[in-house]
Amino acid sequence: MQNLNFLFDIISWTLLLAGSFFIIIGSFGIYRFPEFWSRLQASSVIDSLGLYLILLGLGVQSGFTFVTVKLIIIGLFLFLTGPTSTHALANAAFISGLRPEEKLETN
């Protein structure tokens, strides 16, 4: 039993740390990219992988309780609303005439 708990702790902490890593990467991307469109793409790293890894890690940590059910419901709602809000933002920018920088050459 002790060993099993230890195993679950390892799994959940790995997931939590990986999630935090991707959230930091996403924030770093928002800071590094120069304009709107690429920043939007960087932020989608946060609300896809970072978010779900953290939710999964918390779910493993809490086991089969009410908390896990709540986490699943949070995940479901964000699964629907996350992309919708990103689309709303992108669509508003597109309609108001914002376009990405012309072809960027990198060596």
Place this chain on the structure above:
Amino acid sequence: MKNFIKFFLLFGLWLLMSGMLTPLLIIFGLSSVCGVMIIINRMDKADNYDLKIQLNLLQFVYYLSWLSLEIVKANLKVTKIILSKTLPRNQRFLKVKYSQNSDFFQVMFANSITLTPGTISTETEPEYFLIHALDYSPEDIESLKEMDLRITKLEKGV
């Protein structure tokens, strides 16, 4: 009958979320469920449009697992771009045709595109979606086509 099902679903959700069974909280729950029911029924009358979803749950779960694998792959790609020194990117707007008939599955396709980092659906036209790609390469179109095919399969329930 339909109202009964709605009522039990909503009240079940309340009980799951609160987890407390004191009389005061149950009365609060019942009254808020009644309020939500009134709003839902008024909205139903207002738009007169009922959504019928025929979804094979097993296929949907299979699709979700495929999608999450794609999301992980795309995330690693974008992470690589963010961490590289020159931020190599090749931004494009792509026109991607969709082959779904119902609104629900078109929304599912557009949301799946947005959910994978590196692509965002920006605009919906009668025959195609306009998609912004961060780092365009010809393989992207192939994988988008595959996603389209998978969702159409899900719609037809084959």
